[in-house]
Amino acid sequence: MSAATEIAAAVRAGRRTARDVLEEHLARIDARESEVHAFNLVLADEARVAADAVDAAVAAGADPGPLAGVPIALKDNLCTRGVPTTCSSRILAGWRPPYDATVVLRVVAAGGVVVGKTNLDEFAMGSSTENSAFGPTRNPRDVSRVPGGSSGGSAAAVAAGFAPLALGSDTGGSIRQPAALCGTVGVKPTYGAVSRYGLVAFASSLDQIGPFAGSVADAALLLDVIAGPDPLDSTSSPRVPAALGPVLGAGVAGLRVGLIDELVDAEGVEPEVRDAVGRAAAALEAAGATVERVSVPSVVYGISAYYLIAPAEASSNLARYDGVRYGLRVDGDDVATMNARTRDAGFGPEVKRRIMLGTYALSAGYYDAYYGKAQRVRTLITRDFARAYERFDALLSPTSPTVAFPLGAKADDPLAMYLSDVCTIPTNLAGHAAASVPFGTGRDGLPVGVQVLVDAEQEPTMFRVMQVLEEQAS
Amino acid sequence: MTDGTTPITGPIRHPISRADVEHVARLARLALTDAEVERLTADLAAVLAHAADVAALDLDGVPPTAHPLPLRNVLRDDEVRPTLDRAEVLAAAPVAEDGRFRVPRILDPS
Amino acid sequence: MTTTGYEAVIGLEAHVELATATKLFCGCPNEFGAAPNTHVCPVCLGLPGSLPVLNRTVVEYALRFAAALGFRVPDESIFARKNYFYPDMPKDYQISQYEEPILVDGAIDVDGVRIGIERAHLEEDTGKTTHMGGGGRIHEADYSLVDYNRAGVPLMEIVSRPDIRTAEQARAYVSELRGVLKALGVSDVKMEEGSMRVDANVSVRPVGTEAFGTKVEIKNMNSLRSLGRAIDFEIERQVAALEAGERIVQETRHWDEADGRTHGMRTKEGSSDYRYFPEPDLVPVAPSDAMRAAAAASVPELPAARRARLAADWGVSDADARVLVDVDGLADFAAAAVATLAGGTARDVANWCTGDVMAYLNETGLSVEVLPLAPDGLAELVGLVAAGTISRNQAKDVLAECLRTPKRPAQVVQERGLEQVSDAGALAAVVDEVLAANADAVAEYRSGDDKARKKKRGFLMGECMKALQGQGNPQLLNALLDERLAERLA
Structure with missing residues (x-):
């Protein structure tokens, strides 16, 4: 079902009102939100105003745009003017940004109706959405389990039918892993494809905003709206990306697909997940692609490199939460004491852990051994991928080694949690695109996601593969 | 060398001390409790032990990647753009006075 | 106090505010003197989610400066984050350049001596802190107030080699540098307004030795005069310490204009671990041949x-x-x-x-x-x-x-009726009239000795000027009078 695409078409044609669509989704939120806790904030009144404006535009003969009347949930690390933006952290208590993120402006300009801000692991640091100052989000498929993270609220919102579309951010797998665990489509675009302006930074050289959707076509619809150059982001690619709509339905005949040895066979990958990837490969072959195994040797260093680079950048990005200009302040006799108390009280344990790790990795005497080395590993991984992409148009792997795990299962073991991202991290380090598509079920009937990886700016190819997998999965 | 997917156990090649953690906490401006220092000493040791595979690699001939994009010279024209409204800016401040942000006295001159 | 037997080794770090229309990384006005916190936006306030974009004019100014003083402009330079907490710095890191600055290896001739300039790099300025209570001194203040209007103003830091030997030469270097920057139109270079701030690294060593002494950094000089005074004071202080058998401590000292001394600053151990790393929000600057050529052509x-x-x-x-x-x-x-x-x-x-x-x-x-x-x-x-x-x-x-x-x-x-009568004919007529009307005096002139002649000539000249109401051209009048009197003698 391509809910968003159908809604937009119906609203644009005047067959349905945006208000009617919205009320239907608000009713679903009312029914299940207390159980799922996908949102930090539901913007029902604001959404009604926005939906009415879309309807008024249609009535006046104007076209509200490709997302006309489509409800959309925003991860609560995307700045929304005048609307609390918390990053699920106590330290941003009460902060209302005086500006909108570029993606928010684009979604609204395209007729999208923002229904709320979704829960996340504090500052997007985590893989379960349990590290939230406002309590965990639960997986709508099984509320005893986590939705994955860090964009767990957005994944859960789409999976629960609260909104057909959502935006998340992906630094090491934070869109793809929760998409896999919740059974939705999740896309991490090429670094630079989507403006980061207004995305509260976690690790600037890795962060990228991307869509969650119930279908591949819907994900394409949203990515087409948000992608493209932005003069406010120096790292935004100046190239206008190819539109994805037209490639949908092109199939995979003739495409060369590689199955990444090191990720398919990684320890910790559940047999059911490995089987799903195997079935996905077979499905692509059946649809006319060639599939072979391929080695991308250096991806085994991905986690180590990532957990040096991302915390290092984070330690600097999160320095600004010091109790001076916005957010929480805990008083102290002098400014340094005030800073330190504010930060100790305002940040949760995982954020502190990463700030400490990153500060250590950058500190005098350790830079070369840790941060410097990790950046060289990044080069190795990028080179290995480049070799693979000489032979293959797309690569395939599990998204997450496991299906959704119970709440609390990994809460006390940071390393076990970090390993949830073993398959997704290499793409961020290389700056390439990757997506997760639901493909069957694993243990306990829970959804499994298959990851499709492509070279930078090869999203059209990625979407062709995703769509065939979507068709073959059902 | 591990394959990068092994859960992190085994010998800690780079032990990290409580004093290291306290020093890093000062750099990071975190007023950690004793319990936090203890916990973080163990956590950091575990993660750094995992990173030992990377730290041990001989990568002298490999250039670092600071950035995944091959972009150069992203420049903006020197043109004035709208500023924020001061009332809105200061409304976010924990304490403001006389059009400015108020902070406790500064002891550490930088 | 004498410093005989020692020579000073001085290096200067000049921070120059560039005179652009907008800040380094955002479109806020780069303007001195606005009401506090009115020239701010999400970027220069370091609000979560904001991102920097480099000002083209800043790069052009740096390249112009490079062309003027013969700097090498590396193929690529990058920005880095300098991490430390301070309330005047909105992000608690400063975007600066560290290992790969935009300009290296320049020089400037100062009174016939070539002073090397190691590097010049770009960085953002901080906000302005006002200390309330305690007489406005930082350590005695009750609290402080922060204005971020200056945060993000583009600075170029110009680091000289330790080629300077005297306070006099330091002043001349800064003066010459100011002149160049002003001629290039890249900065107002007003030390008093803070658009140029100079720190000095000073050490002393016995004359004839090569090894550098322990260097001390002096800050807070806000005029050329105080720069000279601070360096002279510091040289004397260091020489006195060495003569007394003391060791020089490597430290930062503040110049106090009021008491004319430098004072050591309290610094916490380890507080200067800046944890530099490449700024991931900006891409490298790689000046093209066209940019370099345009800069060279713009040097006056x-x-x-x-x-x-x-x-x-x-x-x-x-x-x-x-x-x-x-x-x-x-x-x-x-x-x-x-x-x-x-x-x-x-x-x-x-x-x-x-x-x-x-x-x-x-x-x-x-x-x-x-x-x-x-x-x-x-x-x-x-x-x-x-x-x-x-x-x-x-x-x-x-x-x-x-x-x-x-x-x-x-x-x-x-x-004012000041025109001199310089018409020779008119003047000659006046002279002739005066001589005719004062025949006695002319006669006494003819018969008198040198002394008497001089006196009579003076009298006659006075009469001529009187007749001309003081507006006769004196040179012409003198010449005419002498000519006529000579005729009488012949």
């Missing part, structure tokens, strides 16, 4: 060349040439006057500029561009003197009026 004549040209073309002294070039707009004013000169010389123009005009500027604190006197007005004045219409002394009075009021010199001369 530099002060040293201009001084040499003025000395050669106008015949002015080196000291006067320096005044003309160093004072904002004065050389341009003089050149414009010279261009419209109908009589008199460029040197006359220069002399008026460095003399009476400068005296007036110093006395009033005005700048050249606000003077009511236009360059062609000064040229007119020089012409009036050259033509003998007015004397030099009269010209001083005329100029004094023209510097205060928008009147042309000719107009003032006319209003």
Whole structure:
């Protein structure tokens, strides 16, 4: 079902009102939100105003745009003017940004109706959405389990039918892993494809905003709206990306697909997940692609490199939460004491852990051994991928080694949690695109996601593969 | 060398001390409790032990990647753009006075 | 206190605010003196989610400076984050350049000595902190207030090599550097307003030794004068310490203008671990050939060349040439006057500029561009003197009026009735009349000795001037009188 695409078409044609669509989704939120806790904030009144404006535009003969009347949930690390933006952290208590993120402006300009801000692991640091100052989000498929993270609220919102579309951010797998665990489509675009302006930074050289959707076509619809150059982001690619709509339905005949040895066979990958990837490969072959195994040797260093680079950048990005200009302040006799108390009280344990790790990795005497080395590993991984992409148009792997795990299962073991991202991290380090598509079920009937990886700016190819997998999965 | 997917156990090649953690906490401006220092000493040791595979690699001939994009010279024209409204800016401040942000006295001159 | 037997080794770090329209990484106005926190936006306030975008003009200014002082511009430079907490820094890191600065290896000639410049790099300025209570001193204050208008203003940090040996030379270096930056139009370089801030690294060593002594960094000098005083004080302090058998501590010291001393600053151990790493929000700067060529073409004549040209073309002294070039707009004013000169010389123009005009500027604190006197007005004045219409002394009075009021010199001369009678025929007629009317005196002149002749000649000259109401051209009148008296003697 391509809910968003159908809604937009119906609203644009005047067959349905945006208000009617919205009320239907608000009713679903009312029914299940207390159980799922996908949102930090539901913007029902604001959404009604926005939906009415879309309807008024249609009535006046104007076209509200490709997302006309489509409800959309925003991860609560995307700045929304005048609307609390918390990053699920106590330290941003009460902060209302005086500006909108570029993606928010684009979604609204395209007729999208923002229904709320979704829960996340504090500052997007985590893989379960349990590290939230406002309590965990639960997986709508099984509320005893986590939705994955860090964009767990957005994944859960789409999976629960609260909104057909959502935006998340992906630094090491934070869109793809929760998409896999919740059974939705999740896309991490090429670094630079989507403006980061207004995305509260976690690790600037890795962060990228991307869509969650119930279908591949819907994900394409949203990515087409948000992608493209932005003069406010120096790292935004100046190239206008190819539109994805037209490639949908092109199939995979003739495409060369590689199955990444090191990720398919990684320890910790559940047999059911490995089987799903195997079935996905077979499905692509059946649809006319060639599939072979391929080695991308250096991806085994991905986690180590990532957990040096991302915390290092984070330690600097999160320095600004010091109790001076916005957010929480805990008083102290002098400014340094005030800073330190504010930060100790305002940040949760995982954020502190990463700030400490990153500060250590950058500190005098350790830079070369840790941060410097990790950046060289990044080069190795990028080179290995480049070799693979000489032979293959797309690569395939599990998204997450496991299906959704119970709440609390990994809460006390940071390393076990970090390993949830073993398959997704290499793409961020290389700056390439990757997506997760639901493909069957694993243990306990829970959804499994298959990851499709492509070279930078090869999203059209990625979407062709995703769509065939979507068709073959059902 | 591990394959990068092994859960992190085994010998800690780079032990990290409580004093290291306290020093890093000062750099990071975190007023950690004793319990936090203890916990973080163990956590950091575990993660750094995992990173030992990377730290041990001989990568002298490999250039670092600071950035995944091959972009150069992203420049903006020197043109004035709208500023924020001061009332809105200061409304976010924990304490403001006389059009400015108020902070406790500064002891550490930088 | 003597410092005999020692020599100082001095390196200077100049922080120069670039005179762009907007800040380094955002479109907020780069303007001094606005109400607090009115020139701010998400970027320069470091709000979560905001991102920096580099100002093109800043790169152009850096490249122009490079072309002027022969810096090497590496193929690529990158920005880095310098991480430390301070309330005047909105992100608690400063975007600066560290290992790969935009300019390296330049030099500037100062009074015939080449001073090396190791590097120049770009970075953002901090906000401004006001300390409340405790007499405004940072450590005694009750609390502080922060204004972020200055946060993000573009700075170029210019780091000299330790090639400077005296306070005098340090001042001359800064003065020459200011002149260059001003000529290039890249900065206002006003030390008093903080658009140029200079820190000094000072060490001393026994004359004849090569090894550097322990260096001390001095901050907080806000004029050329205090720079010189601080360095002199520090040299004496260090020499005295060494003579007393003490060790110099590597530290940062603050210059206190009031007590004329440097004071050590309390610093916490390990607080200077800045954890630099490449700024991931910005991409490298790789100046193209076209950008370099455009920068080179934009370099105007530099002060040293201009001084040499003025000395050669106008015949002015080196000291006067320096005044003309160093004072904002004065050389341009003089050149414009010279261009419209109908009589008199460029040197006359220069002399008026460095003399009476400068005296007036110093006395009033005005700048050249606000003077009511236009360059062609000064040229007119020089012409009036050259033509003998007015004397030099009269010209001083005329100029004094023209510097205060928008009147042309000719107009003032006319209003005051100052024109000299320089018509030879008219003057000759007056002389003849006077001689005829004072036959006695003429007779006494003829028969008298030298002394008597001199006296009578003076009397007759006085009578001539009286007849001309003081407006006779004295040179011409003297010549005519002597000619007529000589005729009487023959």
